[in-house]
Amino acid sequence: MSDVAAIDTLWPGSPYPRGATWDGHGVNFAVFSExxxxxxxxxxxxxxxERRRLALRECTDQVWHGYLPQARxxxxxxxxxxxxxRPQDGHRFNPHKLVLDPYAKDYVGTLRWHDALYGYTIGHRREDLSFDRRDxxxxxxxxxxxxxxxxxxxxxxxxxxxxDMVVYETHVRGYTMRHPDVPPSLRGTYAGLSTAPAIDHLRRLGVxxxxxxxVHAFPNDRHLAEAGRQNYWGYNTLGFFAPEMRYAASRKVKEFKTMVRALHAAGIEVILDxxxxxxCEGNQLGPTLSMRGIDNAAYYRLADDRRYYHDVTGCGNTLNVEHPRVLQLVMDSLRYWVEEMHVDGFRFDLASALAREGGRVDHLGGFFDAVRQDPTxxxxxxxxxxxxxxxxxxxxxxxxxGWAEWNxxxxxxxxxYWKGDSGRLGEFARRLTGSSDLYGRAGRRPNASVNFVAAHDGFTLHDLVSYNDxxxxxxxxxxxxxxxxxxxxxxxxxxxTEDPQVLALRERQKRNLLATLLLSQGVPMLLAGDEAGRTQQGNNNAYAQDNEISWVDWARRPEDEALTDFVADLIxxxxxxxxxxxxxxxxxxxGDRGHQVRWLRPDGGDMAESHWDEDFARxxxxxxFGDQLVETDARGVRRVDDDFWLMFNAHHEDVRFDLPPWAGAGWRWRLDTAEASTAACTARAPVAGGGAVVVRGRSLVMLMRPRGAEPA
Incomplete structure (x- = not known):
């Protein structure tokens, strides 16, 4: 680290790259403010x-810059x-407030909430129009x-x-905090997620x-800190380049890189939310921490009166990606995480906000143009x-x-559908087959749909089948x-509950939902712990629960282990x-055009258009037909897939499904969600055309007929 007392020389430096960049001899500083x-x-x-204040005397194209030859x-x-x-004009400069570099790649220390962090005087009758002079x-x-x-x-x-993707949505801290085989000092950290026990579970599943x-640096919201709680989810970014150090056992950035390298070695991609x-600076009454104090009118979308913010996020402000320098900030951040941190992609929170131009969503706007042409x-x-x-x-x-979407x-x-609501059969079939009604129009493919039945925001899978409210x-x-x-x-x-019938039905419903997810066209996404019955005790908004409510519980019951095996087999x-x-x-x-798929009633007849919207149809x-999907492997063997017969019964009673005579023979049992294990049904006698299968109430059955390989 540099001897701050010895630094007294500031050279002109360069306006690019933005942020603080060490070149082996000194550090260049560059920050945009219009x-x-x-x-x-x-x-x-x-x-x-604070030991030194040095004015950046060079300003090139609204970028203020300087170079410290002694810095390290x-x-x-x-x-x-x-x-x-002048908040009424959109300007909130206040030099009494230290502000953080939007391009900072690392932080030292933590935010400690105090009224001095605000550019105005809290409690003043003029609110944010007042001016606070505390440092x-x-x-x-x-x-x-x-x-x-x-x-x-x-x-x-x-x-x-x-x-080929199977996505596993998880939380760096929550995934390992209760893992008995992860060393206590590493639990809840990037290093913990890098350990063999943590990765072995992902590999066991087939993720x-x-x-x-x-994982971008974020503070704990003031109202949560004062209530003794913690922002657990982290959807309130402080810095777009720095990883959150709460998750680093070593307090070093390289720990994140080590985690990525370990997951890659296991063949697992890393996508960042x-x-x-x-x-995290909130609305007009929020703190001055970074961009607000650097140039509020440039970095944020402002309302017509300029004092207030155009908020389409529900979090007080919206980033102004219409401004070329703000768009550049986002693009530079994305490239940094790909090039320097080796991540494999991104899931964009409230992505429609990035598409807005002139207040309206424009999908041909600057942000999407910039991403599409970017070679990284x-x-x-x-x-x-x-x-x-x-x-x-x-x-x-x-x-x-080129974009996929949470569907x-x-x-x-x-x-x-699995809840048993009426009139949902047609909607269920559309979602099961990849949502062509949503994505086929513009030439997109089934993988544009990221399918999920549970995510961090809402009930876990266990709670979905255990709570009405x-x-x-x-x-x-x-x-x-x-x-x-x-x-x-x-x-x-x-x-x-201790009611065995209720508990059995809940486990069956979990299997129904998971089997549907993993047999649907599109990209399946599992919520961490759903493969083992994780509960949040009915909490569907656990954003501030950094505790056992949110953490994955690795103390497994026999039925939890059975469910994990079920998921692994389905993957x-x-x-x-x-x-x-x-x-x-x-x-x-x-329909059966091309004989790729055919929809049948339980009596073996074809589904007509009128059948899909019948209220009673469940x-x-x-x-x-697997012979319509041909793949050739590296050895030149032409392989057609097997045939599959799926029977869905969301009715509470058992239903007989007749296999029409033209179905032929050789149909073997592969899956019955009425059983806790997929192996439990595979020993059953094969079924031939003209036979019947009884699908128990609220169950899914799958038969398969092998076809094998043939020379190319």
């Missing part, structure tokens, strides 16, 4: 005391930015110059094809891709949460080519927070058979 009148670089010693990695710094304080530096973390060298060795991206909930739609970003996985909270923000099915229509359609009392908001429309069903008792089945991970949509998901058979 409306600033003066920018001071503040240097701090190891105890966090480890140097702690921040900025004080001078300019007008905030003593309560702020500091940026730290990073030396980014790392030995990646032979690290290679797994580059899993979209149609190809982990999607990590936010990223939040570029807003920052157009080679990684891009997944949108395709909505925000503004007008016209719900955009499921409308994102550009909440899939979630709701599958939940409602949310139970968020632990959040301290009188159970007012969280969604009320969960499409859940408690199977006859609310929450924990293996999916991987072995391209019929469940097609690159293209079925020719006609409601049963359908799906025949997939």
């Amino acid at each position: 409306h600033a009148e003066k920018v001071e670089l503040c240097l701090f010693d190891e105890r966090g005391h 990695p480890g140097l702690a710094y921040g900025y004080r930015v001078h300019g007008p304080y 905030s530096a003593g309560h702020m973390p500091k940026c730290r110059v990073l030396e980014g060298a790392f030995s990646w060795g032979d690290d290679r991206r797994p580059r899993v094809p979209w149609n 190809t891709t982990v999607e990590l909930m936010p 990223v939040v570029y739609n807003h920052s 970003l157009n080679m990684v996985k891009l997944i949108a949460e395709p909505w925000d909270l503004g007008d016209g923000g719900y955009q499921v099915g409308n994102f550009p080519l 909440d229509r899939y979630r709701d359609g599958v939940r409602a 949310k139970h968020n009392e632990a959040n301290g908001e009188d159970n007012r927070d969280g969604h009320n429309h969960n499409l859940s069903w408690n199977c006859g008792a609310e929450g924990p 293996a089945l999916r991987k072995a058979h391209p019929s469940f991970r097609r690159r293209d949509f079925f020719a006609d998901h409601r 049963c359908v058979g799906m025949l997939i």
